[in-house]
Amino acid sequence: MAQTKLNVVEDTVENQIAELRSQISSLSKSVSARAGTLSNEASEFVDEASGRLQRAAQTAAQTVKAQGHNVVEAVKENPGTATSVLTVVGALGFALGYFVATAANEQKSSSIYRWR
Structure with a gap:
């Protein structure tokens, strides 16, 4: 069974x-x-x-x-106009780069004293 x-x-x-x-x-x-x-x-x-x-x-x-x-x-x-436009754009680019670099340099130098 x-x-x-x-x-x-x-x-x-x-x-x-x-x-x-x-x-x-x-x-x-x-x-x-x-x-x-x-x-x-x-x-x-x-x-x-x-x-x-x-x-x-x-x-x-x-x-x-x-x-x-x-x-x-x-x-x-319009070669004269093109030259003028490129000169102005180059000058603006240079100025912008200069101001950015100056601002970054100022910020870097001021941050050294801020953390001391």
Whole structure:
């Protein structure tokens, strides 16, 4: 009698293990199919984004090229004005750099005494 109950328990456990293996196999197939679908969707998204990025880069390059051409033409037509503008911009840049460096130097020297 004890042997019979033991056989019944073994059969029940074996059946449950077989059922669990079947469920695991089914879940594995389902996950694999879903991963394949997601992979395809991601690949399509990357391809579409790459195309859009390439078109945007081409458009930007064409715009920069056209604006550069316009600047060159304006400089050719008005060399004196272009020279004056570049001189003023250079002088302003120099003055701004000088004032920033002076302010930084003053701040550095005053901070030495502040911490002592």
